[in-house]
Amino acid sequence: MGDKSSGMPSTLVDQPVVPGDVVLDVSTLTNRAIKLGGGLRQDADLIRVTKGGRLRFSKPNKYWVESSQMRYVPFVEDTVLGIVIDSKADNFLVDIKGPAIAFLPVLAFEGGTRRNIPKFEEGTLIYVRVVKANPGTNPELSCTDASGKAAGFGPLKDGFMLECSTGLSRMLLSSPTSPVLEEFGKKLSFEVAVGLNGRVWVNAESPSTVIVVSNAILKSESLSSTQQRIMAHKLLEKVH
Amino acid sequence: MEIDRTDGRSPNQLRPLACSRGILHRSHGSASWSQGDTRVIAAVYGPKAGTKKNENPERACLEVIWKPKTGQSGKEEKEYETILKRTLQSICILTINPNTTTSIIIQVVHDDGSLLPCAVNAACVALVDAGIPLKHLAVSICCCLATCGHVILDPTKLEEEKMKAFAYLVFPNSINSILPEGSSHTKSKQLEDGLVTSVTHGGMSVEDYFHCLDRGRAATARLSDFLRKNLQSQVLGEGSKAG
Numbered sequence: 001m002g003d004k005s006s007g008m009p010s011t012l013v014d015q016p017v018v019p020g021d022v023v024l025d026v027s028t029l030t031n032r033a034i035k036l037g038g039g040l041r042q043d044a045d046l047i048r049v050t051k052g053g054r055l056r057f058s059k060p061n062k063y064w065v066e067s068s069q070m071r072y073v074p075f076v077e078d079t080v081l082g083i084v085i086d087s088k089a090d091n092f093l094v095d096i097k098g099p100a101i102a103f104l105p106v107l108a109f110e111g112g113t114r115r116n117i118p119k120f121e122e123g124t125l126i127y128v129r130v131v132k133a134n135p136g137t138n139p140e141l142s143c144t145d146a147s148g149k150a151a152g153f154g155p156l157k158d159g160f161m162l163e164c165s166t167g168l169s170r171m172l173l174s175s176p177t178s179p180v181l182e183e184f185g186k187k188l189s190f191e192v193a194v195g196l197n198g199r200v201w202v203n204a205e206s207p208s209t210v211i212v213v214s215n216a217i218l219k220s221e222s223l224s225s226t227q228q229r230i231m232a233h234k235l236l237e238k239v240h
Numbered sequence: 241m242e243i244d245r246t247d248g249r250s251p252n253q254l255r256p257l258a259c260s261r262g263i264l265h266r267s268h269g270s271a272s273w274s275q276g277d278t279r280v281i282a283a284v285y286g287p288k289a290g291t292k293k294n295e296n297p298e299r300a301c302l303e304v305i306w307k308p309k310t311g312q313s314g315k316e317e318k319e320y321e322t323i324l325k326r327t328l329q330s331i332c333i334l335t336i337n338p339n340t341t342t343s344i345i346i347q348v349v350h351d352d353g354s355l356l357p358c359a360v361n362a363a364c365v366a367l368v369d370a371g372i373p374l375k376h377l378a379v380s381i382c383c384c385l386a387t388c389g390h391v392i393l394d395p396t397k398l399e400e401e402k403m404k405a406f407a408y409l410v411f412p413n414s415i416n417s418i419l420p421e422g423s424s425h426t427k428s429k430q431l432e433d434g435l436v437t438s439v440t441h442g443g444m445s446v447e448d449y450f451h452c453l454d455r456g457r458a459a460t461a462r463l464s465d466f467l468r469k470n471l472q473s474q475v476l477g478e479g480s481k482a483g
Binding site: 010011012016017018019020021022023024025039041046048050051067069070071073099100101135136 | 267268269286287288289333336337338339340368369370371373374375376377412413415416417418419467468471472
């Protein structure tokens with residue numbers, strides 16, 4: 001595990017790292033162009049870790065620290081669940097659990113013109129896509145996909161929203177399908193919208209289905225796949 | 241020239257350490273740190289948009305709230321808040337999230353000596369739990385000077401009250417690096433030998449103070465390892481489900 005006394009590790013990739021650890025020395029690399037993802041920062045010639053987590057590397061040259069937090073760091077092309085806080089003349093102000101409030105232009109809808117601006121009340125839950133996310137500025141959102149179609153973006157009615165960590169969101173969106181969603185999907189009918197910012201929306205015909213699915217999702221964060229299936233079966237027996 | 245401590249520890253021996261992460265479900269980051277009977281819980285909320293009135297909007301703002309075990313917050317708590325705020329400001333990278341506020345709330349569960357170091361350690365773990373970008377971790381220890389001139393580490397409340405002088409010291413943690421030992425990076429060497437915060441009570445001579453610093457720095461290696469193991473065990477638990 002990178003024990004200092006036994007000599008320096010040749011690489012810290014796939015190891016747990018804490019803030020301050022030096023993972024790369026840029027001056028010793030043959031290929032000088034590397035991409036740094038979240039949790040890493042360049043400090044003159046050294047690449048240091050700023051967040052605790054596990055260091056990952058993907059070929060050819062991308063490094064990042066994988067960690068799970070309750071807050072979200074906005075990134076372009078992420079699909080997130082936002083809550084409308086306010087509406088201005090040109091934008092809706094939307095909270096996406098990031099360090100800054102995001103703007104959703106009033107025209108960023110399929111077939112959106114000045115005449116048919118949607119009216120979102122304070123507290124509306126919307127499924128949106130992040131269009132711009134630069135550090136220090138307010139992120140920009142959109143309710144259309146890249147080609148201008150609605151593609152499922154927009155307000156989510158009824159249902160129940162729960163807050164979780166970004167790690168759980170990524171796990172729910174991973175492929176193959178997350179075991180907890182798969183097992184429940186076989187027996188119950190419900191719909192789920194997962195935001196990469198740590199918000200999940202669940203809707204179903206009966207409230208008891210919504211409750212059991214929400215609780216199962218929250219519990220599944222610390223369980224392995226087999227444990228998730230066992231938990232799902234136990235809960236399904238109780239419901240039926 | 242052995243000094244007798246009431247609980248039978250040697251002068252350089254620390255009390256049993258215990259640390260847990262993510263104990264509060266509603267906060268964005270939380271940690272509990274205990275050294276012997278002294279226990280502190282830290283909670284972190286943020287980063288949230290907007291800074292306070294007189295703060296620089298080009299940097300992130302840190303706000304510390306210290307809650308004592310009993311009674312109202314008074315001058316002593318205000319002093320702890322200021323010391324903790326300055327310590328944490330020097331380990332956080334403030335330029336990453338400008339115009340945001342991060343709140344750190346410290347709740348004292350039990351005070352049995354060495355309270356401020358315990359709070360610094362708890363706050364550091366809570367900041368890592370919340371994902372606030374940090375330059376490095378901070379490990380903190382209390383060194384006190386007995387009347388006979390011996391330096392004792394991690395005193396209990398009774399020992400602290402009997403001492404001639406004591407110092408709360410905060411050092412950067414020891415880092416894992418892929419660089420070979422003795423490399424020519426002078427900056428990283430300076431980082432490891434640095435001192436983040438030093439708060440002293442009572443009077444001691446300059447040699448005694450440097451003696452305290454050396455003992456404290458040596459002890460922080462153990463604290464650093466404990467901190468690293470604790471932070472890693474959480475990561476390993478999630479590692480099995482990495483997407």
